Amino acid sequence: MSTETEMVPARRANFRDEAEKWLALNVPDEWRKNRGALDEEQETRIRWEWDRQLFAGGFAGLSLPVEYGGQGLGLHEEVLFGELAARAQAPDSLGRIGKILTAPLLIAHGTEQQRATYLPAILSGEQVWCQGFSEPGSGSDLASVACFAQKVDGGYLVRGRKTWTSYSRQAERCLLLVRTDQDAPRYKNLSLLLLDMHAPGVSLSPIRQISGATHFSETTFDDVFVSDADRVGADGDGWAMAMAILSSERGAVEAVTRYVEIRADMTLLRECCARAGEAVDRLQELELRVELIRWQVSKAVAREEDEERMLRSVMVLKVLWSELWQELTSLAAKLSCSEHRDHWRYQYLESRAVTIYSGTSEIQRNIVAERVLGLPK
Amino acid sequence: MSAVGELGLSEVGAVGSDALEEILTRTVSNEPVAAYTIAEPLSWDVLQQGGWDMLGVAEEHGGAGASLRDLVEVARVWGRSIVPSPLIPTLMAKRWSASARECEGPVTFSVYTRTTGALAVAPFADVPGIELLHDVSPTGSVSRATVGHPDDYAPSLRMAEVDVLSTWSADAAREMRVVWAAEAAGCAARMLDVAVAYAKDRHQFNQPIGRFQAIKHHLANAHILAEQAETAAILASFEPERALAASRYAFDASLRVIEIAIQIHGGLGFTWEMGLHMYLRHVGALRELAAGLP
Numbered sequence: 001m002s003t004e005t006e007m008v009p010a011r012r013a014n015f016r017d018e019a020e021k022w023l024a025l026n027v028p029d030e031w032r033k034n035r036g037a038l039d040e041e042q043e044t045r046i047r048w049e050w051d052r053q054l055f056a057g058g059f060a061g062l063s064l065p066v067e068y069g070g071q072g073l074g075l076h077e078e079v080l081f082g083e084l085a086a087r088a089q090a091p092d093s094l095g096r097i098g099k100i101l102t103a104p105l106l107i108a109h110g111t112e113q114q115r116a117t118y119l120p121a122i123l124s125g126e127q128v129w130c131q132g133f134s135e136p137g138s139g140s141d142l143a144s145v146a147c148f149a150q151k152v153d154g155g156y157l158v159r160g161r162k163t164w165t166s167y168s169r170q171a172e173r174c175l176l177l178v179r180t181d182q183d184a185p186r187y188k189n190l191s192l193l194l195l196d197m198h199a200p201g202v203s204l205s206p207i208r209q210i211s212g213a214t215h216f217s218e219t220t221f222d223d224v225f226v227s228d229a230d231r232v233g234a235d236g237d238g239w240a241m242a243m244a245i246l247s248s249e250r251g252a253v254e255a256v257t258r259y260v261e262i263r264a265d266m267t268l269l270r271e272c273c274a275r276a277g278e279a280v281d282r283l284q285e286l287e288l289r290v291e292l293i294r295w296q297v298s299k300a301v302a303r304e305e306d307e308e309r310m311l312r313s314v315m316v317l318k319v320l321w322s323e324l325w326q327e328l329t330s331l332a333a334k335l336s337c338s339e340h341r342d343h344w345r346y347q348y349l350e351s352r353a354v355t356i357y358s359g360t361s362e363i364q365r366n367i368v369a370e371r372v373l374g375l376p377k
Numbered sequence: 378m379s380a381v382g383e384l385g386l387s388e389v390g391a392v393g394s395d396a397l398e399e400i401l402t403r404t405v406s407n408e409p410v411a412a413y414t415i416a417e418p419l420s421w422d423v424l425q426q427g428g429w430d431m432l433g434v435a436e437e438h439g440g441a442g443a444s445l446r447d448l449v450e451v452a453r454v455w456g457r458s459i460v461p462s463p464l465i466p467t468l469m470a471k472r473w474s475a476s477a478r479e480c481e482g483p484v485t486f487s488v489y490t491r492t493t494g495a496l497a498v499a500p501f502a503d504v505p506g507i508e509l510l511h512d513v514s515p516t517g518s519v520s521r522a523t524v525g526h527p528d529d530y531a532p533s534l535r536m537a538e539v540d541v542l543s544t545w546s547a548d549a550a551r552e553m554r555v556v557w558a559a560e561a562a563g564c565a566a567r568m569l570d571v572a573v574a575y576a577k578d579r580h581q582f583n584q585p586i587g588r589f590q591a592i593k594h595h596l597a598n599a600h601i602l603a604e605q606a607e608t609a610a611i612l613a614s615f616e617p618e619r620a621l622a623a624s625r626y627a628f629d630a631s632l633r634v635i636e637i638a639i640q641i642h643g644g645l646g647f648t649w650e651m652g653l654h655m656y657l658r659h660v661g662a663l664r665e666l667a668a669g670l671p
Contacts, residue, residue: 288622292605295612302383316601368600369593373573376588 015073019081022057023088032089044170047094051125054093060123064103068115069123075252075304079297082253086260094170098122098129102175105192105245109233118173118194130171130197132162132178132219133242140363142177143187143239147221149178155227156180158195161220164357168204168217171197176226177242180235190238194230195221211349246359247315247367252300255317259293262325265347266290269328272337279335286331289324296320315372319364322354379450384611390447393432394454400427401458410459411652414533419460421483421504429464430483433472440471445552445614449559453607456563459533459659463501469556470510473549474517477510484519486510486543488669495538498528500666502537509539513553514546531662533655550670551620557667558624559610561660565603565631568656572596572638579643592641599637606630628664635660 031038031046038046054060063078064070071077093099103122106115121127138144147160158178165174173194180191195202201224206214233241266287273283300313329351332344355361369375379391404419424430433448434440443451448468455465463483470477470484477484485507487497501507502524509522525538545553573596576587586592606627613623635657639646646653 284622285626288609288619288626289605291612291616291619292608292623292626295608296604298384299608299611303380306380312600313604316604319597319601320605362594365594365597366590368597369587373596373600375573375576375593375596376585 015077016080019084023084023090026053027088027090031091047091050091051093051095055124068107068119075301078253079256079301082256083260086257095122095125095128097131097167100250101131101245102129105232109241127172128167128170130165130167130174132174132176134164136161136163140360145177145179147178149180149193155225158221158224158226161218163218164216165219166216168219173197177238184236187239188236191235192232192238192241193226195226199224211346251314251317252297255293255321256297258321262290265328269332273335276336286328293321312372315368319361325354326351385446386450387444387447389441389443390450394450397451398454401460405458405460409652410655411650414461414655419462424464430467430471433468445555448556449610449614452556452559453563456560457567461533461535463504466500469553473513474510476517476519480508480519482506484508484510486513487539487541488666489542490669497539497542498536499539500534500536502539503527503535509541510543511541512544513549531658533659534662545671551617554624554667554670555613555620557663558613558627561628561631561663562606562610564656564660565606565634568635568638569599569603572641576641595637595641599634602630602634624667631660
């Protein structure tokens with residue numbers, strides 16, 4: 001659509017052209033043509049290779065500082081690239097946890113040694129990370145994590161369980177939120193560790209989801225040693241740092257990628273229904289709401305320089321795209337789109353997850369109420 | 378505060394909307410809305426001397442040359458205080474018609490109404506001296522309207538039946554829809570602010586009601602809808618083929634925000650004096666006016 005060029009203007013000259021050209025040449029056919037038919041091993045290999053391609057092409061760490069191997073650009077370019085990559089049906093980065101969570105965390109709070117050790121490996125795609133936050137007993141109440149890191153000479157011994165760990169089988173490192181103090185008050189008793197997933201004492205068991213897929217694992221830590229050098233920030237600062245990296249402008253990049261996926265489902269559903277003449281009003285409303293996501297992202301990006309206004313617009317995105325996608329798949333499952341029945345059945349089941357992970361819709365609304373509107377805790 | 382360049386906003390739109398907000402705040406911020414919507418808090422002379430009626434007129438016709446995107450911002454600011462003055466219809470009439478531009482005073486136009494026995498309804502039709510534009514297009518002419526039965530549903534819009542149904546060019550009708558949608562989004566933004574402030578202040582069960590999750594989720598939903606209403610008006614100003622759907626969405630979302638604001642205020646929200654209903658009436662009437670456009 002012609003308006004997009006104006007909506008997310010790149011500040012580096014030709015960024016859009018460069019990115020489009022590069023994507024056209026580099027997105028692997030094997031992925032674009034067989035997506036859905038690939039087994040997990042093939043998928044992992046392609047996504048891993050994609051991280052190396054991104055780095056070689058100069059598109060890794062777009063908004064991270066140049067001195068740490070990033071491209072020194074801004075949210076504009078991150079969002080624009082996310083949109084273009086999704087349109088070009090590029091694979092997702094296998095190293096996304098490292099790039100989205102670990103790298104910005106280390107830039108803000110890491111030691112020079114941690115930055116030198118991990119940032120090059122994260123950006124080049126060599127090192128995949130997973131995220132150890134949720135636990136069987138700590139979902140929405142994330143601050144209640146019980147996985148305990150006991151202080152020992154030179155480091156910690158970690159004991160406990162984490163769940164919903166994506167990329168756990170490929171990950172070399174885990175960004176781990178643990179309790180380091182059994183007596184300190186809530187929110188002051190947690191720390192962030194950079195744990196080696198190949199260390200003795202780490203074990204994984206896959207979780208089968210309602211769609212039949214197994215994207216996640218439960219991870220058990222049985223006295224796994226982590227050295228002091230692999231703690232980020234001070235003991236007890238884990239919660240504050242974790243909250244800062246989770247609720248950031250990153251939501252805009254996530255949302256634009258989701259927009260492209262939902263757009264594809266919307267177009268497919270409209271094609272099915274146009275023939276049957278079904279649910280015309282409902283489809284028109286959903287169609288508009290899909291486009292509102294794109295404009296909501298543009299509005300947020302346009303406010304990049306004014307953090308408070310930007311957050312007012314960003315913090316609604318997760319609820320918007322997740323609930324919209326669910327409504328869309330529910331409608332699709334109900335209508336008579338028989339030739340894509342398998343697709344809609346799968347999407348219907350898969351979409352149950354989006355209002356649960358990365359902060360449930362209920363937690364998202366609490367965050368909007370407390371952080372955006374300033375209502376009392 | 379509006380930033381120049383934000384999604385195509387020009388300096389005229391940014392500076393104009395900020396200045397208008399200042400005027401409106403100075404005029405009515407300490408007045409109860411239920412009182413000022415039935416009075417005349419801001420005289421037409423002030424608006425005219427400031428050149429506000431010529432804001433959307435092209436520069437070659439002596440106006441400030443605001444774009445539709447700019448007018449979205451201006452209308453949003455206007456919607457925040459629903460001052461009962463015919464600025465929005467006048468600036469749209471003057472944007473579209475040379476004969477409207479020749480009028481010194483305010484100008485309005487009419488739209489189709491579903492009221493039995495009536496031909497058309499016009500906002501601010503009973504304002505003394507107001508002219509009625511017969512054809513909202515570059516060639517339209519104006520005349521004094523013969524004002525019939527008043528429609529007092531929304532005091533801030535001073536609607537009345539008239540004996541002429543204005544014709545509209547397709548572009549003029551589309552632009553009017555977008556601007557009214559933006560005005561509705563402004564109403565929603567204001568009601569959200571009012572409801573949030575009330576939830577922080579009002580105590581029940583020995584705590585501010587804003588601490589209860591049921592209230593938080595109502596207000597979070599209101600914020601999400603208010604954001605979407607604003608975004609829909611912006612989208613509508615850029616994508617003509619989606620303007621109708623987007624403006625409808627903005628009206629519905631804005632009304633829902635105001636309904637939530639009334640719910641948050643409890644019994645107080647249901648009183649005439651509190652005045653929240655003035656916004657509910659205003660947006661409901663804007664939705665009807667927009668539905669009466671061709």
